[in-house]
Amino acid sequence: MTATSSPGGPVTAGVGTDVGTEVLADVAGRREEIVALCADLVAAPSVNPPGDTRQVAGVVAAALGDRGIDTRTEHTDPLMPSVLAGLDSGRPGAHLILNVHLDTMPPGDEAAWSVPVWELTRRDGRLYGLGMGNMKGAVAAMVTAVDLLEQRRGDWPGRITFAAVSDEVVFGDNGAAFLLRTHPDLLGDGLICGEGPGFERLALGEKGVLWLRVTAVGDPGHSSSVRRGASATARLAEAVRRVDDLTGRRGALPADLTAMADLTGVPGDTGLELTVNVGTVAGGTFIGQVATGATAELDLRLPPGLPADDAEQLVRDTLGDIPGIAVARIKGWDANWTSPDSALATSWQRAARTVRGAPHDPAVRLPASDASRWRQRGVPALCFGPQPTFSAGIDDHAEEDEVLRCAALYTLTALDFLHGTAGS
Template identity: 50%
Template sequence: MTVPLAFDAAVEAAAPALLAFLDRLVAADSANPPGDTRSVAGLVVDHLAAAGRAARIVSQVPEKPNVIAVAEGRGPGRHLVFNVHLDTVHPGEVADWSVPLHAATHRDGRIFGLGVGNMKGAVAAQTLAFELLAAHPEAWSGRITFTAVADETVFGPDGAGFLLETEPDLTGDAMICGEGPGAMALALAEKGLLWLALDAVAPSAQGMLARPLSSAVTRLAAAIAEIDRWNDTTAAPPAEIAAVADHPERDGLRLSVNAGTIAGGRFVSQSATRATAEIDFRIPPGLTIADIEARVDAVIGRIEGLSRRRLKGWEPNWTAASSPIVAAVAAAHGAVRGEAAVPVVRLPASDASRWRRLGVPAVCYGPQADRVSGVDDWVYARDVVDCAKIYARAALAFLSEPT
């Protein structure tokens, strides 16, 4: 039996325990906000300890611990970082859920529960893969660092960002993030983000004297209506990731524009003197923040009394399809799933972008079934098991190549 097949067999033998571990992770509430990850971090530390692996807790605030564990191979080599996050998105309206939030529901090969897709399924799978790799250092060279972080779902300062600032050894030579882009696809890239506030002002007047675009509200509404039509805009991807254009949905290459908040005016019979909207742009590879801001400036330049403010933003980011870590994960997917990996652009942000900004190749791959997690979050149980195999196989391949 080859080494990869031996690891596959070890994962398969551990599958019942792996899924039971996932059940316990789901039962540990770590919704963000407030983002308290102490309970779920404790479960990960205990699981590692039971496998004979020591872990460190690193925290900027006590309620948001991050877990770090390190394994060394048979000799010098590359450094691979595994990365998962411990917090989950907030459930929103609990009444909209048809399953319990914090009790895993197993049904027809699926597992439901808050955060099971985003991303406790990947937490369980990467934990097991790391433990098996650590138990067999003779099978690979170099170093594997397992990171399970807090504060990711709000892209806050207390998780991976804090670790990379205070633990320079965590950068590594490549990173596998457990954020699944949906349907077991392989995300080489993710959209950028731009949050803009549009501010409108207009002279004071009685409403009965209104004319077209005479109030701050109508000026703002006109701009929003024009900007909203950009939702049909698509981009041509950079040559390094040209293959993502073959994905039939192509949503990863579409600019999305969402006017999330709007406020203005004082009283129904008075012309509004001030109004503000906050707009969320998700920018595909092939476009930039400068492109979007230039288009916004052109719109507000045609409407009197409008200005903009940047609230937050970062550029689209990607790892070249030719990168060794992409090849390793794609080959592992093909061996386990019996089909070629589908390269895509992930829609939400992930901690992979933090590593890419440091020049480290990073991919996102995990069992999240939908492109964006939401009500009745779920995974296929088989996908969780397969991910553990694929993480282990990818690490073996990446850490067996010459540096």
């Protein structure tokens, strides 16, 4: 998929130093309010599966209502509501979407946690609790940003829609997908998603996905008569070995992302590399028989510059000389990204200089997010949140100061972006 760029090209700065100083001061003055909202969010379980977000949706709607902002809920499954709020300046301009998700990953082994799972723990500059990294810290920051933008309604043109959606963790059909299908106006002209790529980086895009099923057949017989490489399991084992060796390959980096090739990155970051995970393996029927059938399911994560069709052909070519092997696609889509020169990315980096004194290093997120749904429809989308590492896990947490910085970044980016599209 080609990179997207927002309408009108790069913008000129529309937010002055004084505004940046005021927003930072406003956010700092709300520290305890933001932490309290984080506590309420953590205390509202929303693990997916099963994906029941009614309680946490109520927390978000109440928080916005307490700040004088009207909300509505939308759902296709009543257990999975999404909370929407619209701000309209009454003046021509772009439509910016501010997006977060309400559901969380499961906690894993709760006995391995050193802090309560469902209760906020504030310790050593960190806020612990399930979902704080992914992504209740971002929810609190974005609710704060919406409030600040509402209070400054006279300072920006266009429209803003806040969309706190359900069913993102499993990339399901009951959240953002449902909203875009039933309310196409929610595409907008740009999207900021609270999904963090980790390590204080700005995600311009995310890897594609390709799921393949590899099947092997072999000659039947008693195990005592087996020949080397003739059983389905032996053939599949060779196939698995070969596809595992494909991990680390790169495609031809698109022109607007070439600067990323020079970044040192962080250890373990495979955003620009192909990875192949053999997720499941099954074969044979009995230990004393030669296996006549075996299957492996592969999860390939595709970097920009390596389309799904090319990756599938690479697997087919790699396995083509193994007898009895067949490859079938389960599902897949290409990597997606937004140009670092787009108006939205330019506005973000200006805000970053105000908030932290330097722009954020760009990144390609490893897992998928709802932002891809907008990029695939040609809308520029950025991902940034207070998730500290690649993914949440045991002792899920966010840095308290980073949650506050996110609130300021969301606010200032929105102001800058909308100023640059005045009259459009």
